[in-house]
Amino acid sequence: MICIFEKLCFSFIDERMRDMSPEYVATVVFSGLLIVFVALLLLIIAVSLMGKIFALIESRKKSGIVKGPEPGQIPVRSAPPADVKAPETAAVSVSDDDEVIAVIAAAVAQIAAESGKQLRIRSVKRVGNAPRRSAWSNAAAFDSMRSV
Amino acid sequence: MLDTFLTTLADLAESSGFASMTISNFIMIGISFLFMFLAIKKGYEPLLLLPISFGMLLTNLPMTGMYHPELWNIDGGQELDFAHILHNGGLLDMLYLGVKLQIYPSLIFLGIGCMTDFAPLIANPKSFILGAAAQAGIFLTFIGAALLGFNGQEAGSIAIIGGADGPTSIYVASKLLSTGGPFTVEVGTIALAAYTYMALVPLIQPPIMRLLTTEKERRIKMETLRTVSKTEKIIFPIAVTVIIALLVPSAAPLVGMLMLGNLFKESGVVDRLCKTAQNELMNIITIFLGISVGATTVADKVISWAFIKVMVLGVISFMIGTASGLVFGKIMCVVTHGKVNPLIGSAGVSAVPMAARQSQLVGTEADPSNFLLMHAMGPNVAGVIGSAVAAGVILSIIPH
Numbered sequence: 001m002i003c004i005f006e007k008l009c010f011s012f013i014d015e016r017m018r019d020m021s022p023e024y025v026a027t028v029v030f031s032g033l034l035i036v037f038v039a040l041l042l043l044i045i046a047v048s049l050m051g052k053i054f055a056l057i058e059s060r061k062k063s064g065i066v067k068g069p070e071p072g073q074i075p076v077r078s079a080p081p082a083d084v085k086a087p088e089t090a091a092v093s094v095s096d097d098d099e100v101i102a103v104i105a106a107a108v109a110q111i112a113a114e115s116g117k118q119l120r121i122r123s124v125k126r127v128g129n130a131p132r133r134s135a136w137s138n139a140a141a142f143d144s145m146r147s148v
Numbered sequence: 149m150l151d152t153f154l155t156t157l158a159d160l161a162e163s164s165g166f167a168s169m170t171i172s173n174f175i176m177i178g179i180s181f182l183f184m185f186l187a188i189k190k191g192y193e194p195l196l197l198l199p200i201s202f203g204m205l206l207t208n209l210p211m212t213g214m215y216h217p218e219l220w221n222i223d224g225g226q227e228l229d230f231a232h233i234l235h236n237g238g239l240l241d242m243l244y245l246g247v248k249l250q251i252y253p254s255l256i257f258l259g260i261g262c263m264t265d266f267a268p269l270i271a272n273p274k275s276f277i278l279g280a281a282a283q284a285g286i287f288l289t290f291i292g293a294a295l296l297g298f299n300g301q302e303a304g305s306i307a308i309i310g311g312a313d314g315p316t317s318i319y320v321a322s323k324l325l326s327t328g329g330p331f332t333v334e335v336g337t338i339a340l341a342a343y344t345y346m347a348l349v350p351l352i353q354p355p356i357m358r359l360l361t362t363e364k365e366r367r368i369k370m371e372t373l374r375t376v377s378k379t380e381k382i383i384f385p386i387a388v389t390v391i392i393a394l395l396v397p398s399a400a401p402l403v404g405m406l407m408l409g410n411l412f413k414e415s416g417v418v419d420r421l422c423k424t425a426q427n428e429l430m431n432i433i434t435i436f437l438g439i440s441v442g443a444t445t446v447a448d449k450v451i452s453w454a455f456i457k458v459m460v461l462g463v464i465s466f467m468i469g470t471a472s473g474l475v476f477g478k479i480m481c482v483v484t485h486g487k488v489n490p491l492i493g494s495a496g497v498s499a500v501p502m503a504a505r506q507s508q509l510v511g512t513e514a515d516p517s518n519f520l521l522m523h524a525m526g527p528n529v530a531g532v533i534g535s536a537v538a539a540g541v542i543l544s545i546i547p548h
Contacts, residue, residue: 020303025294028304029287032541039395039537040280040530046387047273054380 061098100124168210172447176208179450180442183340192347196314196438200339203442204450207240215240215443220248221330228326243440247335248326252437253319254405259430260315260532261385261409262422264500268526270380271373274480275492279530281476282496283538285310285469289461296457301325302333304546306458309342310465311535312349312499317342318441319402320539324548332454336444341462349502352463353470353494357510360474361490365481366514368489370523381414392537399540403533470494473527495524498531 101124112119161167183201187194207215219233219241228248233241246252269275286307293303305321321338325331345352385407393400412422449455477493491511495503507524 020294020300024300025291028290028300028542028545032287032290032538032545033284035396035541036283036534036538037277037280039392040276040534042391042395043388043533044273044276046391047270047276047384050380050383050387051270051273051374054377058377 058098163211165209165211170210170447172451173208173210175451176445176447177205180204180208186344186347193314193343195434196339196343197347199435199438200336200343200442200445203240203439204336204445205442206439207443207446212238214238215244215446217444217446220244220444240440240443243436244443246433246436247318247322247440250319250322250401252433252440253315253322254401255429255433256315256437257402257405257536258409259426259433260500261406261411262413262426264406264410264413264529264532265525266384266410266529267376267381268373268522269529270376270384272523272526274488275496275526276530276534277480278473278476278493278496278527279498279532279534280496281493282469282473282498282527282531283311283534284472285465285467285497286535286538286542288468288472289465292461292464293457296461298332298454298457300546301328301548302331304542305333305335305338306341306461307465308535308539308542309338309345309458309462310469311531311538312342312346312466312469312497312503313532313535314339314342314346315437316402316498316535316539318437320542323543324546327548332449332452333458334444334446334449336441336446337449337455337458339441340445340450341458344459345462345466346499346502348463349466349497349499350506352466353497353503353506354510356467356470357474357491357494357506360471361478363514365478365490366511367518368481368486369515369518370487370489370492370520373522373526378414378416382411385410385414388533392533392540396537396540396544398543399537402536402539406532406536466497469497473497489518489520489523492520492524492527496527496531496534498528498535500528500532501525503531504528 104124105121108119108121111117180201183197183204186192187197187201206212215238216236219237220228230245233245289310290303290307293306294300298306301324305317305324308317308320311317318335318339321333321335325333325335389400389404389407392403409422409425412418412425473493473496474490475493476496477488477490480488480493481490489507489511491507492504495507497503504521504524504527508519508521511518511520
């Protein structure tokens, strides 16, 4: 009965198909779907690996920044250890500028050491998505406006 | 002298287009007006539908000599005679060369790459699965096209409509329908169907999304995506190009240009090139592509049962793609214990960003505080890559 049913189905299909056999159509469909899924699975693996590698690199960089700049690494004239706290980097909204954050932290530590004040970094934010001027130019502009 | 004058007038009348107009021309001109109305008044993909419909008008005005179908319709085993085309072709024949040589779709993908942000996809690579799932519409429609009597090349050209990607559809159709004719479909009819249904995504998708998901599933809120570093965004297009070009070389022109455009954007060092690719170049190519593809919509290819079958198969293809994306979205929801909203699965259809917007809108109906757009953009842009890969696979498997 099954053989008769299959023969009826395929004869119906054969009548409909002009130049293609059912086997050819099945090959196109299954191999096409398989290759598309395999290709995109490979991309999933590659992108996931890339994400994990970069997450590992960033976590290692951040663990280096959280320890803070040690007194021996910053050229400070007079550094009373009791009055200077290691600058804390709070939640940062910039994900790939860890060197910039480290430089800012070092600069703040030096200012704190020279002024004797206790300073804490609360956040580091990028000014605007696509600034037309550099950050230094923006800072200069703000400074000029403040003085006016 | 009067006789000469009258004879000249008679000759001019005979050589005018009025004398050569047939019923088919009237019908096609009417159809071109309809598509112009849809593009201008209704806003259905006007950037391409308007030049396509005007190309349709120009080619169906008789005696203009702008497009010659006989130059492009060659029988099996023959090759295009480009010297003959250059000598005897009209304006639209010259512009159509860019389609036949697969230049326009690739350059459009360059511009699309410059405008696409792959960050949601990089942040959640599992979205690739949804992009792949939505391409099931392409291959299942191939079965339908075969059952309706189309041959392999025609069926492949029709099936790719389900990828919901106009340039990809044109790229595949122009390659498959170049040799081995005569065919019952043309690049223009494929493009017309593709762009019409892309414009109808807001009508086609929501009912299927509501049918295949429950209220509870539509309310699922997804976790915020992680931040993607600039370095990752730069490495991504390079990695995708290498992997896909090695696995499916036929997909290299489309995927390669897409990723090149994205690399222009993410590198940040070729701002001029990026701006040119997504503005001036994209606009020029869109004009050339639209008008030349529209020129192929001659009467005998559109006023035919084959065109009606193409339109029916096109909408079925879209529906299957949406449904398969949703089904995989539901599977991911179960596997992740409710962390994935199945609605983002329908965004695997590569109509960017309309499909993602539909996920957002249907999700907002269930819960106004639910923001799914960025989550849906991941599968949406994955669908662009998926449809390009599917195009390469079709070109590899189907002999042409």
